[in-house]
Amino acid sequence: MGWLHFHRTQSLPPDQAEANHELAIRLFAWCFIKGTRDTGEIPQPLLAPLAGAVLPFAASTLERARETMDPAGQQLAETLYRRILVCLPEADPERALCLSHLSIVLLLKYGLTLAASDADEAVETARTAVQAAAPHPPLLAASLNNLGLVLHTRFNHMGVLADLDEAVDALRDAVEAAADDVPGRASSLIQLSRALKVRYENTRALTDADEAVRTARTALRIAPDHPNLSSHLTTLGSCLAMRYERTGILADLDEAVETGRAALQCVPKGWPHVAPDLSTLAATLLMRFEHTTVRADLDEAVELSRAAVRSLPAYYPAADHALYLSVLARILLVRAEHTPAADDLDEAVAALGAALDSTRGDHLHGTVYRAHLGGALLQRAEFSNSARDRERALAELRQVAEHATAPPSIRVTTARLVAQLTAASDPAGSAALLEKAVMTLPEVVPRRLGRGDRQHALGTLAAGLAVDAAALALADTSVTAPDRAVRALRLVEGGRAVLLSQALDTRDDLTSLRKRHPDLAAQFVGLREALDRDAEPLPSTGGDPAGGGGDGAERHRLAEELSLVLEHIRACDGFAGFGLPPHLDELLAEAAHGPVVTFAVSSHRSDALLLTPDGVSSCPLPQLTLEAVLHQAESFYRALEDATAPDRDRVAAQRTLRRVLEWLWEAAAEPVLTALEAVGHALPPAHNEDELPRVWWAPGGLLGLLPLHAAGFHTDTTTGTSPGARRRTVMDRFISSYTPTVRMLHHARRPRPAAAGDVRSLIVAVPDAPGLPPLQHVAEEARRVRALLPRPINLTAPEPHDEGPRPAPGGDVPTTAAVLARLPECAIVHFACHGATDHTDPSRSRLFLHDHDTTPLTVSALASVDLDHARLAYLSACSTATPGGPDLLEEAIHLTSALRVAGFPHVVGTLWSVDDQMAAEIAESFYRHLFTGAPAGPADPGPGPDRAAVALHHAVRAVRDRYPATPSLWAAHLHSGR
Structure with a gap:
């Protein structure tokens, strides 16, 4: 009968033809629903055109189902589309449109059923639609847009990040495919903006936040009269507010509020879908209240949010x-x-x-x-x-x-909160919760994120987590004391220096891999270097940088490829542990060279974890409270400022510095030494100082700001006069080294390829960096050091009295590019220049070379280098071992650790600003001891870079012996490494 009505339309007047045509479509729809197609009456060639004629009716059914969330309408639309697809031949372009619409129908169905099978079918149908639309460009953009929407929705329910990544890619392609369709292009841009916003909220990649803002702006610019203008404005407002939360740029927040108000003004009267506009503006006003504390914003936010809840139709x-x-x-x-x-x-x-x-x-x-x-x-x-x-x-x-x-961040946050509330009543349960939180941290900072994004994520979650977990583990008396200590050390290792550990995972020795699987080794190195090229993670300025967000997408792709390559490497015989953290037994073996002392200073309790050949033990430190460390560190650094200020009491400042070092002895160093003696590490008498043992300090947190190696009573002359007496200083009883974690020490001691040919050295001296005060003694330091180092290469900036940028004989001007180019050929590098710690973003802490204003040599730039033959780096500059940023102190992000990651097993750094004349003297003394001294004892390997800790000890102690009352001159220098 439908066929007859359709046939009649060909000879009727237009007004009657239209009525008969509509009736025919409805009858055909009924036929499709019932599964009968009048095959006896309808010629086969006309079956597809008639099915296509039903498509508008199916589309209107779908639109009504979307607006009303009516299950019956959704079911009707699904049946229609499935019947139509049966009638359309494979090559028919309308199949793409039909498949794309069916995917949306299935998405609506999933919203009603929450059955994973419906979501999965929606995604697969949308993917098939894109394949079908590929030969038909006019249909491709819509199909890609719907694929992005379906994937985005499935992510919102199931949380599989791969869905969100695919959604972003599909929507970017949709934007490109809709070049000639301005409204469609604007709609795809808005969908892309929303997907990027959600991805930022789940990964914290700032590039996604910037691109979300940029794409929403573009949508509004190209389609200012779009039918969905209010929704587009709301999307921009929400993205601006999101970016403000990350960057704190108030202009974004103010614009977000204005955009939200404009969106509400554009909402058609009686529009049933106003809830997103109301709720987004409410959330934005809440943010502004938290910044300005203007109560009117808060009260308005409450009322807007209540209105959003009331406005929701029941069928949503x-x-x-x-x-x-x-x-x-x-x-x-x-x-x-x-x-x-x-x-x-x-x-x-x-x-x-x-x-x-x-x-x-x-x-x-x-x-x-x-x-x-x-x-x-x-x-x-x-x-x-x-x-x-x-x-x-x-x-x-x-x-x-x-x-x-x-979500990992939610797990960590809630675990910390519960542990804090139950620590006193249930230390065992609290310790178990924090242990899970510590092990979750790597999930919070995947390699797909840039360095700055990973720092941000850790800084808001991980500060103090590892030491709190260790403290509660030590308080769990349901476990034996030795097991408590081992567990505590494992927790500190797992939650401290997380970013450094990630870097070490890709710094395994490649010698064997290159010999046995050269192609895999080449792929691995190429991907690692591409990911490490994240040299300067500059913060958002609140503007809209040019570009399409490719950098973030490229990082995601590279990270996935690296994971696959690592899987292939570990599947090879003999490489199962490649790129994985060392086992506990491997860490315990590091004590064979001397004890490693890891501090865990927590609000719950404070302890030193002593790693010796006998295992791990704990030493309670009741005086070393978190509050005391904070107070002493503040006093110490205020005194350091006063010690060099012309209008301050410098004598009193040095007295304060000494008092802090004496407190550090009593609260931390002396109890540790006593505990080491108790487990069999007897200390030699003072008169036999050449046999001083080694100790490695892993202070972490606030304690890492203080010089443990200089703890003691340096002006006390009442001890040390009798043969068996020992001075109450670390420096007179131990040769100190530092390491952020035992794992990093293990990395420094890994087998290294033998150097090819004679050892070469690099001297980088910048006495007069542009825009900075001149360092009067740097040129002299470079000349002294040059006479002591093997086969030196000179990168020395011209001295102030020189004409033009003429380098020293045999060298070049010290720029970042020149340094990075020379490092691979030099086993030893000596820097003499200005240095600075960036307390906001420690990865941007830098050495000031000749081009520091345009291309700074930062932590990021150094950490991305991988040097097989590196042996020793000496940083004769200010604050090169100072961890920056209060939330990232446990991460030990500074120039010294960056060079350790780059491959230097020995690095000499400084904790604060140093006098350049004294720095030159210590540097010369260091190299004289390094290359001319005889072995001092069993722990002393003899002349060469591996004697760096001993050489620095002698150089610094000689200055201390001359100026014991002036610790600011000599206590800053430290050795980090093996």
Whole structure:
């Protein structure tokens, strides 16, 4: 009958033809639904055109289903599209459109069922649609856009990052494919912006945040009158607010508020989908309140968020209701912090409870809502002193901390919170929670992120985590004392210097791999170097940098390729452990060269973990509290400033420095030495100083700011006069070295390829860096050192009185490029120049070479180098071993550690600014001891770079003996390495 009606339209007047045509389409739709196609009446060649004629009806059915979330409409649309596909031949271009629409139908179905099979079918159907659309450019952009939307939605529910990566790639392709379709291009740009925003929220890659803002701006610029203008404005506002959270640039936040208000003004009257616009502006106003504390913003945010929840149509998916309820709860909890009110707290708890109840299945956001509910219950418990709320909160938070698929950052945060609340009552359970949190840290900072992004992620989560975990492990009396100590050391090793450890994972000795699998070795090195090329992670300026975000996408691809190459290498015979952390037995073996002392200074307790040939033991340090270390470090560095200021009391400053060193002896060094003696490490008498033993310090955190090697009573002349007496200083009883972790020490001692030919040295001297005060004694230091180093290459800037940029004889001007080019051929490098620590971004701490203003030699640049034949680096510059940034102290990110990662097993660095005249004297003395001294004892390997710790010890102690009351002159220099 449908065929007859269709046939009649060919000879009827236009008005009647249209009515008959519509009736024919509906009848054909009914035929498709029932599975009968009037095959006896409809010629086969006309079957596909008629099926195509039903497509508009199917599309309108889909649109109604999307607007009303009606299950019956969704089912009708699904049936229509499936029947139409049966009728369309493979080559028909309308198959692509039909498949793409069917993927959206299946996505709607998944929203109703939350069945993973529906989501999977939606994704596969969308991928098939893209393949079908490839020969038909007009259809390709829409198919790619829908594929991106489907993948993005599946990620939101299941949290598989590969889906989000594929969505971003598909949407970028959709933007390119829609070059001639301005509205379509704008829609794809907005979808891309949203996907990038979500990816930033999950990975914290700043490039994604910048690109999200940029793409949203582009969409608004090319389609200022787009039908979905309010939605586009809201997307830009949310991206700007997100970027503000990362960068703190207030201009982004103000623009986000203005954009959000503009979006609401564009919403059509009676529009049922206004909730996103209301809720986004509410969240943005909350951010501005937290910056300005203007109460009007907070109150408006509450009302807007309540309006968003009220505006949601009942047919919206439960997951959408949960999202807007959670935003409302967050705003209410902030208001309750500033003006405690039972009503706000009750409403917030109820909203989060409803959000959690609405999140069925294993939805990605379920654990986030549960974590927020736990926090809200805790806040209410503190307000009302409710034990019931507190217990319920702990139960909710424990579930999140132990949930394997919860976002890693949420797991770490909740584990720390529960452990903090239960440490006194349940140290064993708290220790177990923090142990899981420590082991989760590598998931927080995958290699796909740039260095700056990984620093940011760690700084907000990991500060103090490892030492808190170690402290609670040591308090867990359900475990034997030796096992407690081993566990504590393992936790500190796992949670300290995480970024350095990641770098070491790709710095295994490649000699054997190159011999047996040269192609794999070449692939591995190429990928590692490409990822390490993240030299200068500059922060966002709030502008919109040019480019398409390719750098971030390229990092993702490279990281995936590197993972695959590592899998192939580890599958090769004899390479199963390639690029993996050393086993505990391998770490324990490092004590054969001398004890390693790892400090864990926590708010719970403080201990030294002593690694000796007999195993691991702990030494409680009750005086070394976190508060005491903070106070002493602040006093020490204030005194250092006063010691060189012309208008300050320099004598009093030196007295303060000595008092801190004396406190450091009593609180840390002396108890450790006593404990080492107790486990069989007797110390030699003072008169036999050439047989001083070695010790390696791994201080970490705030303690890493203080010179443990210089702890003691250096002006005390009452000891050391009798043959058996020992002075109360570390320097008179030990030869000190430093290492961020035992693992890094293990790396420094790994077998290294033999140097080809004679050892060469590189001298980099910059007495007058552009824009900085001249260093009057650097040129003299370079001349002294040149006479002592083997086969020196000179990179020496012209002295101030020279004309033009003429290098010293036999050398070049010391630029970053020149240094990096020379390093691979030199086993020893000596820098004499200005240095500085960047406390905001320690990876940008730098040495000031001739081109420091354009191409600085930073931690990032040095850490990306891999030098097989490196032996010794001497940094005669200021603050080259100072860990920067209070949240990243445990990471030990500084120039000294960067050179360790680059391959130097011995590095001499400084903890603070040094006098360049004294620095030249210490450097000359160091090299004289290094190359002319005879072995001093069993721990002394004799002349050469491996004698660096001994040589520095003698050079520094000689200055100390002359100026014992002036520690600022000699205590800054330290040795790091094997």
